[in-house]
Amino acid sequence: xxxxxxxxxxxxxxxxxTRSHNPASIQTGRxxxxxxxxxxxxxxxxxxxxxxxxxxxxxxxxxxxxxIDFFKNAEEKxxxxxxxxxEKNHDIGGTWLENIYPGxxxxxxxxxxxxxxxxxxxxxxxxxSREIWTYLKEVEQENRxxxxxxxxxxxxxxxxxxGTAGQWVIKVRDIEGxxxxxxxxxxxxxxxxxxxxxxxxxxxxxxxxxxxxxxxARYDNSIDLTGKRVAVIGCGSSGVQCIAAIQKQVSKLxxxxxxxxxxxxxxxxxxxxxxxxxxxxxxxxxxxxxxxxDKYLEYRKIIESELNQRFKFIIKGSDAAKEAxxxxxxxxxxxxxxxxxxxxxxxxxxxxxxxxxxxxxxxxLEALTANNTTCFTDPIHKITPKGFVDRDGNEHEVDxxxxxxxxDTSWVPRYPFIVDGQDLRDTWSAAKGNKxxxxxxxxVPEYPNHFSYCGPYGPxxxxxxxxxxxxxxxxxxxxxxxxxxxGIKSLxxxxxxxxxxxEHADLYLxxxxxxxxxxxxxxxxxxxxxxxxxxGSRLHFMQLLEDPRYEDYxxxxxxxxxxxxxxxxxxxxx
Numbered sequence: 001x002x003x004x005x006x007x008x009x010x011x012x013x014x015x016x017x018t019r020s021h022n023p024a025s026i027q028t029g030r031x032x033x034x035x036x037x038x039x040x041x042x043x044x045x046x047x048x049x050x051x052x053x054x055x056x057x058x059x060x061x062x063x064x065x066x067x068i069d070f071f072k073n074a075e076e077k078x079x080x081x082x083x084x085x086x087e088k089n090h091d092i093g094g095t096w097l098e099n100i101y102p103g104x105x106x107x108x109x110x111x112x113x114x115x116x117x118x119x120x121x122x123x124x125x126x127x128x129s130r131e132i133w134t135y136l137k138e139v140e141q142e143n144r145x146x147x148x149x150x151x152x153x154x155x156x157x158x159x160x161x162x163g164t165a166g167q168w169v170i171k172v173r174d175i176e177g178x179x180x181x182x183x184x185x186x187x188x189x190x191x192x193x194x195x196x197x198x199x200x201x202x203x204x205x206x207x208x209x210x211x212x213x214x215x216x217a218r219y220d221n222s223i224d225l226t227g228k229r230v231a232v233i234g235c236g237s238s239g240v241q242c243i244a245a246i247q248k249q250v251s252k253l254x255x256x257x258x259x260x261x262x263x264x265x266x267x268x269x270x271x272x273x274x275x276x277x278x279x280x281x282x283x284x285x286x287x288x289x290x291x292x293x294d295k296y297l298e299y300r301k302i303i304e305s306e307l308n309q310r311f312k313f314i315i316k317g318s319d320a321a322k323e324a325x326x327x328x329x330x331x332x333x334x335x336x337x338x339x340x341x342x343x344x345x346x347x348x349x350x351x352x353x354x355x356x357x358x359x360x361x362x363x364x365l366e367a368l369t370a371n372n373t374t375c376f377t378d379p380i381h382k383i384t385p386k387g388f389v390d391r392d393g394n395e396h397e398v399d400x401x402x403x404x405x406x407x408d409t410s411w412v413p414r415y416p417f418i419v420d421g422q423d424l425r426d427t428w429s430a431a432k433g434n435k436x437x438x439x440x441x442x443x444v445p446e447y448p449n450h451f452s453y454c455g456p457y458g459p460x461x462x463x464x465x466x467x468x469x470x471x472x473x474x475x476x477x478x479x480x481x482x483x484x485x486x487g488i489k490s491l492x493x494x495x496x497x498x499x500x501x502x503e504h505a506d507l508y509l510x511x512x513x514x515x516x517x518x519x520x521x522x523x524x525x526x527x528x529x530x531x532x533x534x535x536g537s538r539l540h541f542m543q544l545l546e547d548p549r550y551e552d553y554x555x556x557x558x559x560x561x562x563x564x565x566x567x568x569x570x571x572x573x574x
Contacts, residue, residue: 043561050566051573053484054558055080057185059170063087063150064094065136066191066453066469069115071145073473078480083148084183086172088155092140094193096133101219101238101402103245104129105278107357108464109271111300112307115139115466119296121286125271126278159188160418161448166489166558168449187480190452194460195521197408201233205383209401216242216404227251228399231388233380235261236521237357239404244363253373254388254396256380259519260348263335263361264328270306275331277362307463311537314354314461314512321513324353335365342368345377351516357461409521411436411456411532419447430524436532437495437502439552440545442472445498448490448556449483451476457505459534459541461514461522471542479548487566491553508535 038044058074060067063085074083089097106113106129110122113132118139123131140146151172157180158171168188173180198217200206206213214220216238225246231254232243239255240263247253269276281289289296312320329347336342346368348355368375378391387397410430417424424444428436439445441458453472454460460468482488509515514522514533523529534541559565 041561043565046559046565046568048568049571049573050568051485052568053080053481054487055082056187056480056484057082057084058187058189058480059156059168059183059185060085060149060189060191061156062094062190062192063092063140063146063152064096064191064193065465066193066472067094067150068092068136068139068145069466069469069473070189070191070453070476071149072115072117072143073477075143077477080484081480082185084185085150086154086156086170087150087152088175090152091137092146092150092152093133093136095195096129096136098196098217099129099219099238100221101216101242101404102225103241103243104216104238105241106132107237108307109303111296112303112464113466116470118142119293119300121289122281124278124280125273156415158416158418160416161420163420163448163490166449166556186483187449187451189476190450190455194409194454195407197414199405199408201403201405203233203380203383206403208385209383209387210385211387211398212400214400214402216402217407219402223400225250225400229254229387229397230400230402231255231396231398232402232404234404234406236404236406238406240361240364242402242404243367244361247363247367247370247373251372252398253367253370254376254398255368255373256376256378257342257346257368258377258379260346260351261518262328262348262353262355263332263346263365264353271303275362304464304467308537308539310354310462313352314514316352316511316513316516321352321354328353332365337369339369341377342375348518351518352513354461354513355516355518356520356522406521406525408524410524411438417447422446430530435502436530437498438532439493439498440501440549441534441541442475442545443493445493445495448492451479456532457501457534459536459538461533463538467542468538471545475545475548482548482550485566487558487563489556489558491550491555493553497552505535509533 058081060070060083067085067087071083071085074081091097105126107126109125110127110131111119113127114120114135120135146152153175155173155175156170157173160169162169162184165184167184167186170183170185170188171180172183198215200215212220212223214223226249228250229252230246230250232239232246233256235243235255235257243253243255264276273279289299312318313324315321332347333343336346346365367373376390381389381391381393383401384395387395388401389395410428412425412428424447426432426434428434436456437445438456441455442452443455444450444452451472453469454465458468479491483491509531512533514520514531517527519525519527522533523531557563557565
């Protein structure tokens with residue numbers, strides 16, 4: 001837990017007037033002037049200068065990349081704020097701590113997947129999960145963030161707004177101590193990310209399998225796959241990476257491509273190796289980047305610009321969309337060895353590149369056509385104790401089943417999340433016919449003093465997450481500062497504002513590839529699910545969030561008598 005204090009105590013600076021013992025007068029020099037201390041409505045001047053920041057507490061869920069960035073911004077830009085972070089895992093890092101399956105890597109170039117305030121050099125153009133986690137851990141240790149703010153192995157299990165106190169009541173489970181307790185804070189931030197609630201596939205007999213059963217999000221690296229018969233279920237990003245990584249190691253590989261998928265090189269492939277392949281930076285290159293920080297920054301900006309250009313091929317009917325489709329189709333046909341069955345089943349016909357986040361799959365298509373691989377294009381029938389039964393009724397024995405079946409991306413909270421008796425689990429429940437309606441991706445309408453990194457309708461479909469984290473952190477810090485200075489008890493995004501944003505997004509998104517009939521985690525793994533992506537480019541999003549739109553909020557003040565009581569005694573802290 002950390003506390004930052006204001007640089008100047010209220011009423012003690014050089015610009016301060018001293019009160020006399022008479023509460024209805026002010027002493028100035030030798031003359032005493034009688035003035036009213038309170039008016040006939042009961043309003044009284046606060047005897048402190050404008051700019052004093054009242055103490056607030058912030059509770060933050062999650063100590064991944066977003067949580068770390070908030071800690072850094074809080075230390076540099078906030079004062080008189082107490083921070084408490086609860087992290088369910090045993091260490092920081094979020095998805096990069098949890099995902100350690102073979103081939104796990106970032107689809108964004110390493111040099112653009114880092115904090116602008118703490119650049120480093122990387123071993124590869126696209127770094128693996130272990131290197132990314134190591135980077136995050138180094139940043140944490142350099143700043144002692146866990147020591148100051150984080151309780152690991154603590155999971156938030158409920159959150160409810162106390163309108164009278166103007167605080168969130170957070171119920172926390174101590175996983176090690178097996179106890180629950182309550183904590184309170186004026187501000188509650190969700191930095192838990194999107195891809196953190198993994199799920200098993202719904203396949204008959206899955207739990208009857210007597211070999212090794214694993215999910216990519218809970219992978220057991222103690223298992224040696226060498227010479228084993230392995231089935232990999234799922235061909236999203238994790239499945240694609242895993243299959244490409246293990247194909248040459250195993251004796252027999254079974255996999256399924258049940259629906260078409262665009263397989264491309266990683267983002268910013270223009271600067272990658274041949275055919276968009278990954279490559280290692282040499283020691284000389286890394287040293288040069290370290291010795292020339294201005295040139296390193298220029299290099300990162302060039303790649304970031306390339307990443308931002310990808311939005312153009314998302315627009316249906318654009319020249320960029322046609323070029324991306326033609327290029328990807330030719331590349332896929334070549335890498336599939338012109339296998340007519342796989343070309344027919346794997347290459348999409350009714351949606352363009354970008355309908356789902358492009359899957360970087362160097363080596364994946366080649367793995368599908370390898371001699372030791374059997375690729376099914378029909379759904380698996382069932383799992384048995386010894387293996388699985390295919391659609392034709394044939395049983396295949398395997399030693400290991402790896403489920404690369406993704407995450408729950410419905411946005412529905414895993415715990416009771418309540419304001420004024422209304423639980424967000426019900427409000428956003430698709431089963432009850434409801435839609436997910438967020439406020440500009442970082443807040444929930446009618447949920448006061450609550451902010452999210454990477455909520456619904458964020459620009460998550462292309463590019464690096466780190467510039468977005470920086471934008472959300474900056475915005476949240478600005479709002480907290482305003483709350484402190486202006487005596488704001490709560491800011492509550494208006495539902496009508498959020499509905500109008502939803503209406504605009506719903507119409508605009510019809511012109512993008514994202515609404516085409518592909519299964520995507522943008523639509524909770526469905527072809528026809530609700531699309532919750534930002535209606536515009538990343539640059540468009542960051543311009544919108546340059547400053548908070550306070551006109552979109554219902555604001556309640558601590559001083560119910562007068563919202564301008566924060567003006568104080570007429571003097572300023574500056």
